[in-house]
Amino acid sequence: MKRVLCLAFPFRERVGGPERRGPALPDLRQLASWCEQFSPLVALDEATSSLLLDVTGVAAWFGGESALAERLLEQLEALGHRPAAALADTPGAARALARRREGGAVLIVPSGEAATLTALAELPVETLRLEPKHLAWLTALGIERIEQLAALPRAALAERFGQELLKRFDQVLGRAAETIVPHRPAPTLVVEQTFEFPTDSLELLAAAMSERLAVLVRPVAERRWGVERLEVRLNGAAGVLAQFTLGVYCATARVDYLLELIRLRLERLRLSEPVTGLRLAVSSEAPLGCRQQELFPAGSTRDDRHHLGELIDHLASRLGSDAVVRAKLRADYQPELAWQAQPALSSPAPSASRRVRERTKEATEQPVLRPLRLVRRPRPVEVLSLVPAGPPQVFRLGAKEHRIVRHWGPERIETGWWRGRGVRRDYYCVETQPGGWCWLFRELPGGRWFLHGWYD
């Protein structure tokens, strides 16, 4: 579990100073550098005049978390600063708690989601740093404290406020990861090359890239890290010809592998003129994962995931990261919104234990039968019913007439009014005479009929 210490500097206070103002931004930057003696990763939050220190695993060197915080505050006081401090599992919780404290004191929240929630319970929802519109909605609903927000059902929150609010809340409680961006930017890894003569040969480009990539990746690999995202830019005489970002599923330091992925992308590029130079930059890197070979693979092994990762990299390189996705069900009754696609590159496969949990959850939820194919836009159909507002008997799609031999329904789906585009539909699953199962609905009000999918 991560442990984060937040130092919240008051905006208008300074011990012994004539101006009685908090540290200005340059001072905060200096303080952030000074704090690096207590933590390898210090972030600066200019908006709240705070510093965030990642103290995971560091406290033991100072005799415990309490001793670390006290020593830090004592030394800061000697420098003329009296920030409020809070130590918690997440940056969000530490920041929220520190902002509500008096200067010169530290609050240490025990590790764990329950303890974090207890500590935050009484705080106003503003401390979660939500979007202004979400804050306005919560205020309108009379939800002022975090404990009130925590008591609301997650599905309803997601439907009314979207995933952003839930994500923010989950980050504060430690259910979702939140990155601390260090105030000292990592050294940028960039290589550039200008060709003596312009070229449009893919082979020459690949050869040049191979050399440059080796230079670029070497310092990363020496630290046992790998490239996660690579920015590629091709220059022409008139300026930038093409540029793209290459992402990989698992960080890699293999030059040939990265080159193979770049080639997949280059093959699809239509360059308007010859290339005069190139630029490669590592925009994201991560520690290399160690992989142990197994003699007898059984079930979903690490080796399987490794191969799948390579497949995702290849597919995403050529088709784009939005084309290779994992599907996630959403708690929304409107069929078009019942699932969302998440790029596979940014959503790693879950662990085996989580897969078992998810499977059990899906099995116990007993999903209703839904069509395997849902047309992108419901297609209008002509329908004949024997009684007004009754079930369909015959429908015509284009020139073809489908006689309905039996039907199930109606299933009323009425939802989405808060989005401003509410739907009210009566769905029927129908079996037709040529031998097909379709999903039709009658739009209400109005009574127009549409084909929405196939039970293929």
Place this chain on the structure above:
Amino acid sequence: MARSNRQPSEVLLADLRARLEALAIRPGSAEPSIVRSGYQPLDALLPGGGFRRGTLVEWLVEQPGAGASTLALGAARECCAAGGALVVVDGTGEFHPPGAVALGLSLEELLLVRTASPEDEHWAIDQALRSPGVAAVVAWPERCGPKAVRRWQLAAERSGSLGLLVRPARVRDEPCWAAVRLAVATVPVVLPAGATASSVGRRLRVEWVRGSGVVVGKTIEWELGHETSAVPRLSVPRASRRA
């Protein structure tokens, strides 16, 4: 530390020998090579009681909504039960994952690839079938020549994946590189007087079109079991859903 009990080590050795034999048959995998289709009447039709890993299966349909995708995804579900991912290559943009969940598939193992052109679709099927991390690939290639299918067959053979292709019925007489080619249709049910729609399940007809071990033209018909098609849950008009 020496084992005092001799029996467990013999059992262990027998297990290791069996795994080595499996590896010798299909390098890289110790999984059994036959995969159940997920539907008992279909298993009874198939030689060996299921589909063979490392092969292609073609499902031919006359029209959408015939039920072939349900059967293909049922086989994919069985194939992925022993591990490995399911890759769905969707060139139509119409694949609806909640429908797959209703068939018992876990979305955690499903990788969806959405392609914009037939070339991309064919390439993605090829790549997925080549990957040893993939247990099954489901796709609906509308137009593809025998060369492409042959390439996929070789890719599946090499990796041990099962390729499940739903294709239009017009390719029925084209050269076949799949191990099995089946024609699938939903048989409209004539309800007896007084019967409700849900008293009879979905009736499927599967005809053996190509493949060894079964007489061409052999046809089976069966009613989809309730465990695979939640028909009874639709039979009761659902309460109005007001969120």
